[in-house]
Amino acid sequence: MQSISQKRLVSGVILALLAMYILPNFIEYSTLSLLIIYAILALSLGLIWGFGGILCFGQAAFFGLGAYSYAVFAVNIGESSIPFILAILTPALFALILGAIMFYGKLSDVYLGVITLVVTLILFRFANSTAGPEYAIGKARLGGFNGMPNFHTLNVPGMPDVYIWDLDFYYVCFILLIICFISLYFLIKSSFGRICIAIGQNEQRIELIGYDVRKYKTIFFGIGGGLAGLAGALYASWAEIVTPGLFSLSQSAEIIIWCIVGGVGTLSGPILGAVILGLLKYYLGQQSLVDNNLVIGSILVLFVLFLPNGLSPALANLWVKITVKTKSRRPNTRRKKVSRAVRGIHNE
Amino acid sequence: MDLTAVIIVEILYTIASLIIISSGLAVIFGMMKVINFAHGEFMMIGGYATIIAVKSGINIYVSILIIAPLVVGIIGVIIERLIIRHLYGRLVDTMLATWGISIVLIGLATMIFGNTTEGITTPISGWQIGDYRINGYNFFIIMIAILIVSLGYYLLKFTKLGLIARGAMQDPNVASSLGYNPDRIYMTTFFIGSAFSGMAGGILAPLVGLTPNWGTAYIAKAFITVVVGGPSIITGLLSSSTLFGSVNQIFSFITTPVWGEVALLVTAIILLRLLPKGITNSIFRGKL
Numbered sequence: 001m002q003s004i005s006q007k008r009l010v011s012g013v014i015l016a017l018l019a020m021y022i023l024p025n026f027i028e029y030s031t032l033s034l035l036i037i038y039a040i041l042a043l044s045l046g047l048i049w050g051f052g053g054i055l056c057f058g059q060a061a062f063f064g065l066g067a068y069s070y071a072v073f074a075v076n077i078g079e080s081s082i083p084f085i086l087a088i089l090t091p092a093l094f095a096l097i098l099g100a101i102m103f104y105g106k107l108s109d110v111y112l113g114v115i116t117l118v119v120t121l122i123l124f125r126f127a128n129s130t131a132g133p134e135y136a137i138g139k140a141r142l143g144g145f146n147g148m149p150n151f152h153t154l155n156v157p158g159m160p161d162v163y164i165w166d167l168d169f170y171y172v173c174f175i176l177l178i179i180c181f182i183s184l185y186f187l188i189k190s191s192f193g194r195i196c197i198a199i200g201q202n203e204q205r206i207e208l209i210g211y212d213v214r215k216y217k218t219i220f221f222g223i224g225g226g227l228a229g230l231a232g233a234l235y236a237s238w239a240e241i242v243t244p245g246l247f248s249l250s251q252s253a254e255i256i257i258w259c260i261v262g263g264v265g266t267l268s269g270p271i272l273g274a275v276i277l278g279l280l281k282y283y284l285g286q287q288s289l290v291d292n293n294l295v296i297g298s299i300l301v302l303f304v305l306f307l308p309n310g311l312s313p314a315l316a317n318l319w320v321k322i323t324v325k326t327k328s329r330r331p332n333t334r335r336k337k338v339s340r341a342v343r344g345i346h347n348e
Numbered sequence: 349m350d351l352t353a354v355i356i357v358e359i360l361y362t363i364a365s366l367i368i369i370s371s372g373l374a375v376i377f378g379m380m381k382v383i384n385f386a387h388g389e390f391m392m393i394g395g396y397a398t399i400i401a402v403k404s405g406i407n408i409y410v411s412i413l414i415i416a417p418l419v420v421g422i423i424g425v426i427i428e429r430l431i432i433r434h435l436y437g438r439l440v441d442t443m444l445a446t447w448g449i450s451i452v453l454i455g456l457a458t459m460i461f462g463n464t465t466e467g468i469t470t471p472i473s474g475w476q477i478g479d480y481r482i483n484g485y486n487f488f489i490i491m492i493a494i495l496i497v498s499l500g501y502y503l504l505k506f507t508k509l510g511l512i513a514r515g516a517m518q519d520p521n522v523a524s525s526l527g528y529n530p531d532r533i534y535m536t537t538f539f540i541g542s543a544f545s546g547m548a549g550g551i552l553a554p555l556v557g558l559t560p561n562w563g564t565a566y567i568a569k570a571f572i573t574v575v576v577g578g579p580s581i582i583t584g585l586l587s588s589s590t591l592f593g594s595v596n597q598i599f600s601f602i603t604t605p606v607w608g609e610v611a612l613l614v615t616a617i618i619l620l621r622l623l624p625k626g627i628t629n630s631i632f633r634g635k636l
Contacts, residue, residue, distance in 0.1 A: 101621060
């Protein structure tokens with residue numbers, strides 16, 4: 001079983017690398033970079049929601065925090081490597097603190113949703129009200145509603161004058177996405193990951209077995225926050241401006257919709273959802289007949305009603321059906337024989 | 349002296365507006381344990397209904413108190429029958445579905461009304477208190493809030509309808525085994541809740557510039573007021589609105605309105621951390 005899924009991982013990575021070279025022929029790479037940043041962001045929620053069972057309504061908080069801390073540190077330091085790392089660590093730390101507050105208080109479900117939502121709102125209101133010159137961190141003025149432009153974008157580590165942009169930026173994003181995917185894959189296969197999944201499925205049982213559920217959930221939440229921060233740092237470098245809109249309710253909603261459409265409980269699902277809906281949004285933005293919100297909202301409602309598991313499991317089922325039909329029946333009958341034999345043993 | 353009077357009126361006004369914007373959500377959450385994320389958009393529709401009615405020559409009070417609740421109530425029932433009915437008992441799914449509905453409604457309103465600001469003038473002129481001037485409409489809002497709370501209390505406590513509602517709230521299975529169709533109770537509840545949301549939108553419409561995504565500004569506030577309030581509809585609504593309204597206004601006077609809002613949100617987090625199931629689950633237990 002282990003070897004099959006690892007074979008799948010290797011073939012998936014090879015396919016992704018192929019796609020990385022082929023895709024720029026069809027779609028502009030600046031759009032593609034954004035889609036990949038969205039995919040990383042979707043992964044961050046997909047991880048904590050799909051595997052840890054923690055539905056966070058404020059994943060945008062960590063995303064925005066990552067983007068803002070990247071911008072602030074980049075202005076102060078004047079190169080991008082250290083800010084990039086700090087942009088991952090700051091939201092991760094914030095998520096750890098927030099997670100500790102929530103999980104050590106035994107909050108779940110709606111109450112978790114309320115708190116994460118409220119925290120996002122506080123950050124949104126705060127970021128919006130920082131227009132005055134007194135709101136500055138070091139050399140960086142937060143800029144309020146207008147946001148923060150003019151910071152150092154991504155450069156080659158150690159060489160502040162050699163910027164990574166355009167096609168190179170796209171490759172960097174893509175490779176980071178693949179690295180994230182692989183590390184998350186091994187994370188959820190590790191014993192830590194297995195415990196987190198088990199907590200998502202039956203918290204009480206895990207607690208009774210003797211694990212400190214609160215600790216595991218908090219750390220898991222922190223990892224999700226760090227990942228969202230990574231997406232935020234990349235976004236800041238892509239957009240070359242950070243605005244309070246990153247903290248908005250609609251941004252959080254979008255992340256949740258990507259996960260639902262792609263499939264909660266898988267790693268590939270959120271990526272799929274982010275890319276499909278990102279593309280859809282891009283094309284909808286080019287016409288004025290139908291409003292973007294109308295389509296996205298309808299998709300969310302329809303998926304909740306009719307396809308709550310999302311596209312990824314549905315597509316996987318379809319794939320299995322097709323391959324089973326086209327392949328010869330032999331493996332199938334063999335499995336039946338084996339099961340019959342097993343039953344025979346049981347009967348004896 | 350004059351300043352104190354003004355501050356007291358402002359605090360009362362903030363509490364009253366919290367009650368008004370949360371009442372629709374409170375009815376639906378208290379009775380059905382459904383968080384209606386489209387609440388803000390129901391308010392937005394109520395606001396548009398009021399503005400259209402007033403502009404076509406209908407009396408403003410009729411528009412606010414009758415037309416807006418009716419229109420939104422009917423829309424609410426349609427949505428309940430089509431979508432929410434299938435998701436009862438799945439808390440997270442209903443939240444997500446109603447969130448989807450809210451996005452759809454924003455999209456529809458943008459297509460119909462465009463991304464422009466609409467508005468009407470307030471029907472009551474200002475009052476002079478010493479050196480200060482207070483918007484007379486604030487008193488109207490305070491009156492309506494008192495009316496909503498006392499009417500709600502009367503309905504739930506003294507009428508047969510209220511008895512059925514309380515029964516269904518405590519245990520839907522027992523209510524249905526006694527011959528009351530829970531499906532119909534839920535439908536009626538959703539109608540009443542949506543109607544309250546619509547009225548809230550109508551009441552606030554003269555005070556603000558209405559845009560299609562106006563409702564999103566209120567959903568979070570209403571959401572925390574209701575959740576912090578806890579399981580009892582009226583006591584919960586009253587206690588959490590009073591607390592949040594006072595905190596918000598006091599901090600607004602000391603610092604700026606932005607910090608007032610932040611103080612409100614921080615209070616909500618602290619309260620939820622201390623009383624995770626809401627105020628009325630631990631303090632005013634068993635009240636209405």
